[in-house]
Amino acid sequence: xxxxxxxxxxxxxxxxxxxxxxxxxxxxxxxxxxxxxxxxxxxxxxxxxxxxxxxxxxxxxxxxxxxxxxxxxxxxxxxxxxxxxxxxxxxxxxxxxxxxxxxxxxxxxxxxxxxxxxxxxxxxxxxxxxxxxxxxxxxxxxxxxxxxxxxxxxxxxxxxxxxxxxxxxxxxxxxxxxxxxxxxxxxxxxxxxxxxxxxxxxxxxxxxxxxxxxxxxxxxxxxxxxxxxxxxxxxxxxxxxxxxxxxxxxxxxxxxxxxxxxxxxxxxxxxxxxxxxxxxxxxxxxxxxxxxxxxxxxxxxxxxxxxxxxxxxxxxxxxxxxxxxxxxxxxxxxxxxxxxxxxxxxxxxxxxxxxxxxxxxxxxxxxxxxxxxxxxxxxxxxxxxxxxxxxxxxxxxxxxxxxxxxxxxxxxxxxxxxxxxxxxxxxxxxxxxxxxxxxxxxxxxxxxxxxxxxxxxxxxxxxxxxxxxxxxx
Amino acid sequence: xxxxxxxxxxxxxxxxxxxxxxxxxxxxxxxxxxxxxxxxxxxxxxxxxxxxxxxxxxxxxxxxxxxxxxxxxxxxxxxxxxxxxxxxxxxxxxxxxxxxxxxxxxxxxxxxxxxxxxxxxxxxxxxxxxxxxxxxxxxxxxxxxxxxxxxxxxxxxxxxxxxxxxxxxxxxxxxxxxxxxxxxxxxxxxxxxxxxxxx
Numbered sequence: 001x002x003x004x005x006x007x008x009x010x011x012x013x014x015x016x017x018x019x020x021x022x023x024x025x026x027x028x029x030x031x032x033x034x035x036x037x038x039x040x041x042x043x044x045x046x047x048x049x050x051x052x053x054x055x056x057x058x059x060x061x062x063x064x065x066x067x068x069x070x071x072x073x074x075x076x077x078x079x080x081x082x083x084x085x086x087x088x089x090x091x092x093x094x095x096x097x098x099x100x101x102x103x104x105x106x107x108x109x110x111x112x113x114x115x116x117x118x119x120x121x122x123x124x125x126x127x128x129x130x131x132x133x134x135x136x137x138x139x140x141x142x143x144x145x146x147x148x149x150x151x152x153x154x155x156x157x158x159x160x161x162x163x164x165x166x167x168x169x170x171x172x173x174x175x176x177x178x179x180x181x182x183x184x185x186x187x188x189x190x191x192x193x194x195x196x197x198x199x200x201x202x203x204x205x206x207x208x209x210x211x212x213x214x215x216x217x218x219x220x221x222x223x224x225x226x227x228x229x230x231x232x233x234x235x236x237x238x239x240x241x242x243x244x245x246x247x248x249x250x251x252x253x254x255x256x257x258x259x260x261x262x263x264x265x266x267x268x269x270x271x272x273x274x275x276x277x278x279x280x281x282x283x284x285x286x287x288x289x290x291x292x293x294x295x296x297x298x299x300x301x302x303x304x305x306x307x308x309x310x311x312x313x314x315x316x317x318x319x320x321x322x323x324x325x326x327x328x329x330x331x332x333x334x335x336x337x338x339x340x341x342x343x344x345x346x347x348x349x350x351x352x353x354x355x356x357x358x359x360x361x362x363x364x365x366x367x368x369x370x371x372x373x374x375x376x377x378x379x380x381x382x383x384x385x386x387x388x389x390x391x392x393x394x395x396x397x398x399x400x401x402x403x404x405x406x407x408x409x410x411x412x413x414x415x416x417x418x419x420x421x422x423x424x425x426x427x428x429x430x431x432x433x434x435x436x437x438x439x440x441x442x443x444x445x446x447x448x449x450x451x452x453x454x455x456x457x458x459x460x461x462x463x464x465x466x467x468x469x470x471x472x473x
Numbered sequence: 474x475x476x477x478x479x480x481x482x483x484x485x486x487x488x489x490x491x492x493x494x495x496x497x498x499x500x501x502x503x504x505x506x507x508x509x510x511x512x513x514x515x516x517x518x519x520x521x522x523x524x525x526x527x528x529x530x531x532x533x534x535x536x537x538x539x540x541x542x543x544x545x546x547x548x549x550x551x552x553x554x555x556x557x558x559x560x561x562x563x564x565x566x567x568x569x570x571x572x573x574x575x576x577x578x579x580x581x582x583x584x585x586x587x588x589x590x591x592x593x594x595x596x597x598x599x600x601x602x603x604x605x606x607x608x609x610x611x612x613x614x615x616x617x618x619x620x621x622x623x624x625x626x627x628x629x630x631x632x633x634x635x636x637x638x639x640x641x642x643x644x645x646x647x648x649x650x651x652x653x654x655x656x657x658x659x660x661x662x663x664x665x666x667x668x669x670x671x672x
Contacts, residue, residue, distance in 0.1 A: 013661075013663075016650070016653050016654055016657040017650055017653050019632075021631075021632075022632075023632055023646065024630075024632050024633075026647060026650060026653070026654075028654070028657050028658075028661075028662065030663065031666070031668070037503050037504075037550075038549065038550065038551065040506035041506070041507070041508040041551075044506075044508065045508075049644070051644070054654075056668075056669060057667045057668060057669045058667070058668060059668060060668040060671070065503075066504060078504075080504040080505065081504055083504075083506060084504050084506055087506050096669075097672075098668050098669050098670075098671050098672030099672065100671075106671070117666075117671065118666065119666040119668060119671075121666060123663070124663075129549060129551075130548075130549055131547065131548050131549040131573060144573075145549035145573055146549060146573065146576075147549055147550070147551035147554075147573060147576065147577035147580060148551040148552075148577075149551060149577065149580035149581060149643065150576070150577075150580065152644065153643055153644050153647065156644050156647075156648070157644065157647045157648060157654060158654065158658075159647060159654055161643065161646075161647060163630060165572075195491055195543060195546060196491070196542065196543040196546065196569060196571070199543070199569060199571065199572060200572060226547075226573075229543070229546065229571065229572070231572050249671070250665070250666040250668075250671070251666075252664065252665060252666075293491055293493070293546075314490045314541060314542070317489075317490075318489070318490055318491060321489070411495075411500050411548075412500060413500045413501070413503065413504065430493075430495070430547060430548075432493045432495045432496070432547060433495070433496060433518065434495060434496070434499055434518045435495050435500075438499070438518055
C-alpha cells in the first residue's frame with residue numbers, strides 16, 4: 001500500500017462521516033471565511049429555516065468585493081453596494097460572527113486577511129464563497145471555493161458534503177531567471193495544462209522552484225489553481241511556512257507543538273497521484289495573457305498566436321473570438337501592445353512583496369503620460385506596512401494612485417472599472433470578457449511587469465529595465 | 474428544492490467553450506441581496522450580439538441549454554445557476570463542467586448533464602439546424618432523448634441523483650447526522666484558530 005498525499009492526510013483528519021450508499025462524505029470545516037457578495041442569500045436561508053450559525057468562532061467575515069477604494073470617509077455612494085455591506089453588518093451582528101467592516105484597520109481581501117492574521121494554518125480545511133479560496137492552500141491547508149447554498153450549509157452545520165476529488169502533482173523544478181516570479185510560474189503552468197487542465201483535481205505544487213518561493217509567492221501560485229480548473233491547490237508546509245506564521249495574532253499558543261504536528265503533513269515519499277505534470281521553471285520568461293482566459297498566455301518575448309496555430313476546431317473558434325474581443329489581429333509582438341491602464345493589487349498580487357517588487361521598478365521613474373495607473377493594497381494592514389516603508393511615496397511620485405484595500409479592478413464591482421476599449425496590464429487573475437468592465441481588455445502580468453508597462457506605456461519585458469531585479473521576485 | 478425527474482422541451486444552443494460565470498451573470502448584478510430575479514440579466518453582455526440564441530423567439534422558454542466544454546468556469550458565484558434557473562432553464566448539457574458550477578447547479582435542483590463531445594455536437598447541430606427542436610432528459614433512466622429518438626446515456630453520482638429526484642434539502646440531510654458532528658467536535662476537532670477574539 002502506498003503512502004498518503006498531503007491532501008489525503010488533511011481530508012482524513014476532517015471526515016465526520018465517511019461516504020456510503022446513503023450519502024457523500026461529510027467534512028468538518030475549520031475556518032469559514034465570509035464576504036458581502038455571496039453570503040446575504042445564505043443568511044436569509046438560515047432565517048427562513050430558523051437555523052443558527054453553528055460555529056461563529058470558526059467563521060470570519062470582511063467586506064472586499066464591493067467596497068470603494070477611495071473616499072471611504074464619505075460612505076458608500078452606490079445604494080446597492082451600501083445595502084449589501086449593511087446586510088453583512090446586520091447578519092454578522094445577529095449571528096455573532098466577527099467582521100472586519102469598512103472602517104476596520106484589518107479590513108481587506110478575504111484571502112489576504114486570513115493568512116495575515118495567522119488564522120490560515122497548515123492542515124486545516126478552509127472554505128469561502130469565493131473561487132480564489134485556493135490561495136490558503138499555500139500553507140498546506142485544503143481550501144476551496146463554494147457557492148451560496150454551500151455557504152448556508154457550512155453556516156448551519158460547520159461541515160460540507162464532498163465527493164472525493166482526484167489528485168494531481170505539478171512539479172515545478174529549476175531555477176527561475178531574474179525578473180521571473182510566482183505569477184509567471186502559475187501563468188506558465190496554466191498555459192501548459194489549459195484552463196480545464198486540473199478539472200476535478202486537487203493540485204499539489206512541488207519542486208525546487210516552489211520550495212524557493214516566499215509564502216506570498218506560494219499564495220500567488222495557489223490562488224490561480226482555479227484558473228487551471230483545479231478544485232484546490234496545496235503546497236506542503238515547511239520552514240518557510242512556520243517562520244511566516246510564528247508570532248501572528250491567530251498563531252497557535254503552543255507554537256512548537258503545532259509545528260511538530262504540521263511536520264507530519266507533507267505527502268509521503270511513496271504517495272501516488274492520479275496525475276503528474278512537470279513544468280520547467282528555468283525556461284519561463286515573464287508571462288502575459290493575450291486572450292480572454294488565463295490559459296491564453298505567451299512569454300513577453302513572444303507573439304500573439306493566430307487561430308491556425310491550433311488543431312482543435314473549438315480552440316480555433318475560441319482564439320478567433322478572443323482576438324476580436326481583445327482588438328488584436330494575431331501575430332503581433334506582445335511587446336508592441338500598448339496599454340492605457342495599469343492595475344496592481346488583488347488576492348493574487350496585493351501583498352507587501354508584490355508592492356515592493358512593483359515599487360522597485362517604479363522608483364525614480366514616471367508613469368507614461370495619459371496612462372491611468374493604480375495600486376490597491378490587498379488589505380489595510382498591507383497598506384499600512386507599505387506606507388511605513390515609504391512605498392506609497394514611490395508610487396505617488398511616479399504618478400500612481402494609492403488607494404484603500406479591496407478587490408477593486410480585479411472584478412470591477414465598485415467604481416474601479418475599465419471603459420469599453422480600454423486596455424489594462426493587470427496583476428489580477430482573470431482576463432475574461434468584461435471582467436474589468438464591459439468591453440475592457442485585460443492582460444494578466446506580474447507586479448513588476450505591470451509596473452514596467454505603466455512606465456513604458458506598452459507591455460514590455462521588465463528584464464530590459466535598468467533595475468535591481470533581485471528585488472523583483 | 475423542486476425535484477428533478479424528467480424535463481422535456483426546446484433545446485437552446487450556445488456553441489461556445491469555456492463559458493465563464495462572468496459571462497453567465499456579470500458582476501454588476503451581484504450587488505443584489507435577493508435570491509430571485511437574476512434571469513433578465515443572464516448573458517447580459519452577449520445578449521446584444523446579432524443572432525444570439527437566447528434572443529431568438531424559437532428558443533424562448535427553452536428548459537435545456539446545450540453548450541461547449543468547461544461550461545461555468547471561473548467565479549464561484551451561485552448567481553450563475555440562479556440566473557439560468559430564473560430564465561427558465563432546468564438543465565445544461567455540455568462535454569464538461571467546472572467543478573464549483575456543477576456543484577452549485579445540483580444544490581438548487583438544476584441538472585448538469587455531461588455527454589461525450591460528439592453527442593453534444595449532435596444535439597447542438599439539431600438545435601441550431603432546426604430551431605425549436607426539443608429533447609427529453611430523463612434522470613430516472615439517466616438518458617437524454619433527442620428529437621429523432623436517439624438516446625444518449627449519461628452518468629451522475631448516485632447520491633446526487635437520489636437527492637435531485639426527491640428534491641431533498643441538503644442541510645436537513647446533514648443535520649440528521651448532528652450527533653456525528655457533535656462527536657467529531659468533541660473528539661477530533663483541532664484547537665483553534667478561534668476567530669471571535671478578533672471581532
